[in-house]
Amino acid sequence: MAPPFPVFRNTRLLAGEGNGPIDANLVTAAPKAIVSGLNRNGITWQSGAIPSAVQIGGSCSPSVEWPMSSSNTQHWNPAQYSKNARFVSDLGMPVVDWLDPRPGERILDLGCGDGALSRKLVDRGCEVVGVDASAAMIAAAQALGLDAQVVDGHSLPFENEFDAVFSNAALHWMTAPERVVSGVWRALKPGGRFVGEFGGHGNVAGIVAALGAALTARGLTVPDPWYFPRPEEYGKLLRSHGFEVTRLDLMPRPTLLPGDVGDWLATFAQAYTAALPVAERGDFIAGLVEALRGPLCDANGAWWADYVRLRFSATKPDAA
Ligand code: BEZ
Numbered sequence: 001m002a003p004p005f006p007v008f009r010n011t012r013l014l015a016g017e018g019n020g021p022i023d024a025n026l027v028t029a030a031p032k033a034i035v036s037g038l039n040r041n042g043i044t045w046q047s048g049a050i051p052s053a054v055q056i057g058g059s060c061s062p063s064v065e066w067p068m069s070s071s072n073t074q075h076w077n078p079a080q081y082s083k084n085a086r087f088v089s090d091l092g093m094p095v096v097d098w099l100d101p102r103p104g105e106r107i108l109d110l111g112c113g114d115g116a117l118s119r120k121l122v123d124r125g126c127e128v129v130g131v132d133a134s135a136a137m138i139a140a141a142q143a144l145g146l147d148a149q150v151v152d153g154h155s156l157p158f159e160n161e162f163d164a165v166f167s168n169a170a171l172h173w174m175t176a177p178e179r180v181v182s183g184v185w186r187a188l189k190p191g192g193r194f195v196g197e198f199g200g201h202g203n204v205a206g207i208v209a210a211l212g213a214a215l216t217a218r219g220l221t222v223p224d225p226w227y228f229p230r231p232e233e234y235g236k237l238l239r240s241h242g243f244e245v246t247r248l249d250l251m252p253r254p255t256l257l258p259g260d261v262g263d264w265l266a267t268f269a270q271a272y273t274a275a276l277p278v279a280e281r282g283d284f285i286a287g288l289v290e291a292l293r294g295p296l297c298d299a300n301g302a303w304w305a306d307y308v309r310l311r312f313s314a315t316k317p318d319a320a
Contacts, residue, residue, distance in 0.1 A: 003254035003304040005206070005295055011231060011250040073274035074173075074225070078114050078140035084259060084267040089116035091255065092168035095197040098247070098313050101126045105163040108187055110153055110180075110196070111170020115141025121166070122146065131156070132170075156183030163189060167196035172203065172226045177237060185241045188316045194243060200250045200310030201230040207261065207305065210291045211272045214284060218276070225271035231310060243314035250310050257303040261296055262289045264305060 096117065101107060103125025109118040112130030114137050121128045130141050131151035141148035151157065153174045165184045174180045184194050203226070215222060229237075231250045238245050257264055262285045265273065273281045297303050 001256065001298070001300070001302060003296075003306075004298040005254070005304070005306060007252045007254055010252070012248070074268075074270045076113075076134040076137045078136055080267055081114060081137070084257075084263045086116075087255060087258065088169045089113070091253070092117050092197070093120075095166070095168050095195060095311055096120060098311065099164060099166050099193070099195040101164070101166075106161065108156075108158065108162045108165045108184075110156075110165055110167040110184065111173065112141055112146075112148060113137045113170070115144045115146045115148055117166075117168055118146050118148070119144050129158075129162075133173075153183070154179040156180075156187050158183075158187035160186070160189055162187050162192055164193040164195060167198065169198060171196055171198035172228055175225070175227050177227055177229070177234075181237055181241050181243075185243070185316060190316055190320050191318045192316045194238070194314045194316070195312070197309050197311040199226060199228045200234075200308050201228050202252075202306075203228040203308040204306055205308075206295050207264075207269075207292065210288050211265075211269060214288055214291070215272060215275060220275050222272050222275050228308070229310065231312075234310060234312065238312070238314045242316065242320055244317055245312065245314045247313040248310070249312070250308065253307045253309045255305045255307045257305055260289055260303045261292050261305070262286065264303075265289075 099107075099121075101121050101124050104127070106127045107121055107129075109115075109121065109128055109130040112118045112132050113134075115130050118128045118130040118141060128147065130138070130146050130148035131153065132138050132141070132148070133150065133152045135150050138148045138150045153170065154176050165187055171177070171180065188194065208226075212221070231248050235245050235248050265285050265288060273284060276284055296305065
């Protein structure tokens with residue numbers, strides 16, 4: 001099976017790279033194609049590879065900024081997550097391989113969600129602490145017998161105690177990344193590793209464009225709830241805290257969804273849907289499913305999300 005949109009090739013920054021410019025066309029090619037698919041479905045956008053503002057139809061009233069951030073509009077429901085998002089942990093094994101966990105290591109799983117990957121680390125003989133901002137997800141992780149705590153990743157309370165910090169599909173929810181990286185640095189022992197994967201530049205760009213367009217048409221805007229950096233930007237951030245960056249890849253990963261994009265939106269895009277009265281959210285999502293059918297639904301009726309992953313491995317030097 002193949003996604004209905006073209007896929008660009010990986011961008012790899014090797015150790016020591018990343019302070020200079022990289023070829024922006026490489027990292028924006030797929031989103032451009034998807035957004036142009038949206039255009040065929042009646043959405044127009046202004047210049048630039050990824051639209052900062054898109055509109056459905058004609059002019060609309062001045063935008064009203066919705067005041068809430070994702071942190072208080074996104075609510076996690078472990079049962080819904082398990083049904084619509086199990087692929088998140090299922091597809092997390094390559095980053096576990098990069099972590100290369102060894103028995104006896106003490107590992108912090110940052111943004112552990114319902115603990116599916118923490119459990120795998122424990123099964124490999126590691127001593128794992130899982131943290132997540134969602135009390136509901138932490139309760140699900142604890143039900144797996146894990147040491148899991150409700151902690152905001154922006155305020156990690158740990159000092160010099162972990163051999164590694166691991167994170168899968170969580171860092172894009174933490175929109176003050178300097179605070180996160182500072183906390184990770186503090187939490188690690190000298191020689192410790194920070195290995196993770198999250199949404200990188202261009203991630204779900206077609207979905208984001210359609211969401212923005214649909215809200216704009218209603219006179220609303222929502223602050224960007226997600227952090228999807230370019231690799232050179234994230235590499236620079238890690239190095240500015242003292243990390244040695246050993247690997248940093250931006251890679252497209254078109255992801256087959258278990259349902260349609262409406263299920264994805266209901267699970268993950270509450271920062272956007274919360275801008276609408278509850279009674280209007282069903283129609284809002286139904287409209288987006290139709291707008292995204294052309295770009296994201298293949299000839300067999302299977303839905304794909306235009307995921308782009310940023311995967312990295314960094315080390316706190318021994319001397320630190
Ligand atoms: C992601 O895993 O890339 C992602 C999931 C939900 C919202 C945004 C991004």
